[in-house]
Amino acid sequence: MEYAVETFSLTKIFSDWWGRDRVRAVDGLNLKVRYNEVFGLLGPNGSGKTTTLKMLLGLLYPTKGRAVVLGGDGADPKINARIGFLPEESYLYRYLNARETLDFYGRLFGLAAKVRKMRIEALLDMVGLKAVANRPVGTYSKGMARRIGLAQALINDPDLLVLDEPTTGLDPIGTRQIKDLILELAKRGKTVLLCSHLLADAEDVCDRIAILYGGKIQTEGKVKELLQQTHKTQITADAISDTAVEKIKQIIQQEQAKCDISSPMDKLEAFFIKTVSSAEHQAQPTGGAVSTTHISSFLVPELSTGDILDKLVSTPVSSAPASSYRLPPRLPTRGGAAGKTGAGETSEPADRRPVEKPDEEMLSKLTKPPLLLSQESTGAQTKTVVNPVRYEKTSNGVKDESHPSEGRDEQSGTKPVVPQEQDNSSGCSPAQPEKDILDQLTKDENADSEQIDKSEAGDSRDV
Amino acid sequence: MYSIWAVATNTIKQALRMKIAVVFIILLVVMLPVMGLTTTGDGTLKGRLQTFVSYGLSLTSFLLCLLTIIVSIYSLTSDIDQRQIYTVLTKPIRRYQLLLGKLLGVTLLNVVLLILFLAIIYTLTIYTPQITCANEAQRVQADNEFFTARVDLRPTRADVTGEVLTSYKKLHASGQLNEMFKGMSRKEIIAQLTYQKKLQMRAAAVGRDLLWEFHNVRPIDPNGSLFIRFKYDVSGLGLSAVPIHGRWFVGDWQYIRYGVQGETPIYDHVWSHSTRTFHEIGFSAAVVPKDGHLAVGFLNVPMNNTVVIFSEDPKVLYKADTFTANFIRAALLILFRLVFLACLGILAATFLSFPVAILLSIVVFFTASFSSFFIESFDFLGKDLSNIYRYTVRPIILLMPQFEKFNPTKFLVTAQYLSWFSLSKVGIWLVCIKAVLLLLLGLLIFSFREIAKIII
Numbered sequence: 001m002e003y004a005v006e007t008f009s010l011t012k013i014f015s016d017w018w019g020r021d022r023v024r025a026v027d028g029l030n031l032k033v034r035y036n037e038v039f040g041l042l043g044p045n046g047s048g049k050t051t052t053l054k055m056l057l058g059l060l061y062p063t064k065g066r067a068v069v070l071g072g073d074g075a076d077p078k079i080n081a082r083i084g085f086l087p088e089e090s091y092l093y094r095y096l097n098a099r100e101t102l103d104f105y106g107r108l109f110g111l112a113a114k115v116r117k118m119r120i121e122a123l124l125d126m127v128g129l130k131a132v133a134n135r136p137v138g139t140y141s142k143g144m145a146r147r148i149g150l151a152q153a154l155i156n157d158p159d160l161l162v163l164d165e166p167t168t169g170l171d172p173i174g175t176r177q178i179k180d181l182i183l184e185l186a187k188r189g190k191t192v193l194l195c196s197h198l199l200a201d202a203e204d205v206c207d208r209i210a211i212l213y214g215g216k217i218q219t220e221g222k223v224k225e226l227l228q229q230t231h232k233t234q235i236t237a238d239a240i241s242d243t244a245v246e247k248i249k250q251i252i253q254q255e256q257a258k259c260d261i262s263s264p265m266d267k268l269e270a271f272f273i274k275t276v277s278s279a280e281h282q283a284q285p286t287g288g289a290v291s292t293t294h295i296s297s298f299l300v301p302e303l304s305t306g307d308i309l310d311k312l313v314s315t316p317v318s319s320a321p322a323s324s325y326r327l328p329p330r331l332p333t334r335g336g337a338a339g340k341t342g343a344g345e346t347s348e349p350a351d352r353r354p355v356e357k358p359d360e361e362m363l364s365k366l367t368k369p370p371l372l373l374s375q376e377s378t379g380a381q382t383k384t385v386v387n388p389v390r391y392e393k394t395s396n397g398v399k400d401e402s403h404p405s406e407g408r409d410e411q412s413g414t415k416p417v418v419p420q421e422q423d424n425s426s427g428c429s430p431a432q433p434e435k436d437i438l439d440q441l442t443k444d445e446n447a448d449s450e451q452i453d454k455s456e457a458g459d460s461r462d463v
Numbered sequence: 464m465y466s467i468w469a470v471a472t473n474t475i476k477q478a479l480r481m482k483i484a485v486v487f488i489i490l491l492v493v494m495l496p497v498m499g500l501t502t503t504g505d506g507t508l509k510g511r512l513q514t515f516v517s518y519g520l521s522l523t524s525f526l527l528c529l530l531t532i533i534v535s536i537y538s539l540t541s542d543i544d545q546r547q548i549y550t551v552l553t554k555p556i557r558r559y560q561l562l563l564g565k566l567l568g569v570t571l572l573n574v575v576l577l578i579l580f581l582a583i584i585y586t587l588t589i590y591t592p593q594i595t596c597a598n599e600a601q602r603v604q605a606d607n608e609f610f611t612a613r614v615d616l617r618p619t620r621a622d623v624t625g626e627v628l629t630s631y632k633k634l635h636a637s638g639q640l641n642e643m644f645k646g647m648s649r650k651e652i653i654a655q656l657t658y659q660k661k662l663q664m665r666a667a668a669v670g671r672d673l674l675w676e677f678h679n680v681r682p683i684d685p686n687g688s689l690f691i692r693f694k695y696d697v698s699g700l701g702l703s704a705v706p707i708h709g710r711w712f713v714g715d716w717q718y719i720r721y722g723v724q725g726e727t728p729i730y731d732h733v734w735s736h737s738t739r740t741f742h743e744i745g746f747s748a749a750v751v752p753k754d755g756h757l758a759v760g761f762l763n764v765p766m767n768n769t770v771v772i773f774s775e776d777p778k779v780l781y782k783a784d785t786f787t788a789n790f791i792r793a794a795l796l797i798l799f800r801l802v803f804l805a806c807l808g809i810l811a812a813t814f815l816s817f818p819v820a821i822l823l824s825i826v827v828f829f830t831a832s833f834s835s836f837f838i839e840s841f842d843f844l845g846k847d848l849s850n851i852y853r854y855t856v857r858p859i860i861l862l863m864p865q866f867e868k869f870n871p872t873k874f875l876v877t878a879q880y881l882s883w884f885s886l887s888k889v890g891i892w893l894v895c896i897k898a899v900l901l902l903l904l905g906l907l908i909f910s911f912r913e914i915a916k917i918i919i
Binding site: 014054057060061075077078080081085087089091092093095096100104108109149152156 | 465466468469470473476477480481545546547548549550551552553554555556557913914915916
């Protein structure tokens with residue numbers, strides 16, 4: 001069993017009432033997802049992503065072809081016991097509260113009451129819904145419903161996590177948490193198959209991606225290989241003097257290459273998180289006791305930062321070009337928070353405007369792979385030096401070598417967490433509390449039983 | 464099993480929290496006591512009790528039937544419509560387990576609600592004699608004719624087919640047949656003759672007597688009472704009720720028939736009763752001989768001066784069980800209906816949308832409630848296209864359950880004994896065969912259905 005998910009010319013044709021073929025949603029799909037891999041299924045709306053996932057899980061029957069999930073049939077309860085699935089929207093029972101919802105799904109797995117309780121509490125903590133766990137799910141906002149949907153998918157500590165648009169409806173912090181979570185899970189040996197059209201999200205977490213169009217795979221491969229610009233070099237350094245810059249320019253000119261020198265830009269996502277977490281810190285004394293963990297407490301400031309949220313969420317793709325400007329992780333000190341904020345403020349209007357237009361261009365490129373490839377190959381052959389600034393504005397999916405988030409090593413299976421939280425979060429590190437919870441959730445049998453032993457020691461010893 | 468149970472409890476929560484069940488519960492909890500305290504019936508204690516039990520049980524049964532249909536259908540169709548089923552079916556649960564879980568949930572809800580409402584009805588019924596100012600005679604009547612469970616025994620009837628065939632042949636030979644029954648087929652003529660013959664056997668000319676024999680009369684209490692239930696008809700006296708005098712004999716059949724003196728006493732009394740309504744005559748159970756072979760005789764007293772016809776054969780009634788036991792069995796009868804309707808609802812929900820499934824189930828429910836009317840009317844309409852009708856519509860109608868045939872109200876109001884035997888017969892037919900067939904069909908459809916496919 002080499003692959004966690006493998007499909008053999010999987011085809012789905014939706015026919016109308018008379019039996020005439022209407023839509024060829026998935027067309028001869030040969031998908032291969034390796035174990036312990038984060039695989040992204042990308043594509044525009046209606047490209048067959050969700051249909052593929054539903055066929056994998058037995059919710060739809062393939063017209064032709066076959067799908068093997070974890071070495072078996074995706075509709076088989078034995079296989080299902082090892083899968084966590086988050087559908088395109090969180091379809092929940094409105095009348096249950098968060099705790100009951102998770103309890104219901106936990107009982108479908110036949111989890112013992114104590115294990116169930118432990119996991120439910122940990123998951124509620126992780127998705128930040130502990131404070132509202134007794135409210136009916138029907139009263140939740142879309143993002144909150146998404147969180148509980150994700151918790152539901154993790155209740156059984158799945159080996160394979162199938163996520164359909166995991167970040168829709170989530171605020172940037174929630175998005176970020178889910179991305180961190182996916183990386184953490186991958187670190188722990190889980191396989192994740194996600195489909196999304198939020199490219200920035202996919203780019204940050206996926207090892208490999210496949211781009212679907214018209215139900216067919218247009219491009220498939222490692223994110224790193226697909227996106228790396230081999231004809232360019234990026235050097236990032238601490239702030240240096242103008243004379244040093246001039247020297248560097250000279251050296252580059254000797255190499256007969258053009259260059260552009262500027263201060264690197266913060267990724268908008270990182271900037272947002274930084275802003276919100278500092279607001280959170282200020283609000284804490286007045287906010288009262290919500291929850292001690294970082295994850296659950298941010299639901300309070302989420303309400304107060306509505307305008308920032310609006311700016312960010314409405315342009316989700318724009319965070320991709322920003323990634324090119326991201327600060328390198330190991331930079332020890334920078335101009336301070338004020339300086340960074342200033343840079344962000346001044347450059348934002350100028351940067352955001354051109355981004356609007358390339359969006360469409362980029363999408364068309366993504367869905368027409370020959371174009372994308374030819375562009376890359378011509379660039380490599382002629383060694384034409386392109387002005388980096390202009391290039392980055394027009395092609396969003398471009399990254400460079402020094403980009404930290406893609407430096408993940410597949411062989412060793414260890415992935416450095418996306419760097420921003422280490423240097424940007426002032427006093428508040430999002431990954432830290434999450435790891436403890438994850439430890440609880442993703443531990444193997446012994447660890448689980450250990451937990452039970454601990455909890456049992458209090459009330460019953462004769463077990 | 465744990466997954467079935469999880470689905471079942473979720474279904475119950477849904478029914479309660481989505482306030483589907485709550486509406487019905489409030490309606491019944493308010494209406495039943497109000498009905499219990501305000502009904503008067505025909506003024507007597509028995510009449511009041513009968514009215515309350517009749518309306519209370521019918522209402523409870525009707526509302527629970529509707530609730531069952533709605534909950535069983537809504538529970539599944541809303542899962543499919545609102546797509547919670549995506550997250551449920553991708554968990555380690557088989558599709559049949561999901562359906563069984565829904566069925567279990569609906570059934571448990573029904574059992575609890577049925578117990579609740581019937582407990583209300585039972586309590587009110589039991590305490591009604593104490594809160595009313597009924598006189599002693601009315602209480603005795605209520606005890607004898609309501610707070611009991613009586614077997615009604617039909618007389619053993621002589622086979623008349625031989626006689627009918629002989630008279631048919633006679634008429635045929637004498638050539639009177641065409642004259643009397645113009646344009647009728649042989650089968651119809653035989654049926655007509657049989658009817659006439661039976662009517663003859665229930666008619667007594669002035670001064671003549673009629674005799675019925677009952678086998679296996681076994682009252683549980685030898686000191687208790689036996690009853691004869693009958694209705695007089697007279698020929699040619701218009702529609703108004705007239706008093707009829709009759710001399711009734713009850714006792715050992717050998718004495719009444721042949722005058723052989725037995726060990727048991729003989730009941731002999733003249734009564735006057737009006738025509739066109741049912742009457743009961745009560746007497747001591749001591750008249751029943753040991754072998755349980757009882758005879759009942761009626762003598763048309765000359766002062767009537769008319770032919771007395773019984774609209775049907777009289778029945779002998781005697782207490783065979785307590786009211787409480789009969790009440791419990793009647794409750795089970797309602798439960799059988801509910802289980803059947805739950806299976807029907809689940810079947811409908813596997814392939815229909817909510818409104819269509821509701822419509823289908825309610826049509827079936829009403830057809831079942833008025834089954835004999837439907838069968839008769841279809842039989843009548845289908846006469847001309849006999850073969851087509853016989854092999855298409857009729858089997859479908861016969862597959863429908865016949866709720867009215869085993870109406871729990873009917874048993875309790877007339878204090879008719881509902882035996883465990885007939886109860887289990889209904890149970891086997893309605894639940895074990897018809898409901899299970901529906902459920903299996905539902906499971907079959909559901910397990911092959913593409914859940915995520917949107918059908919417009």
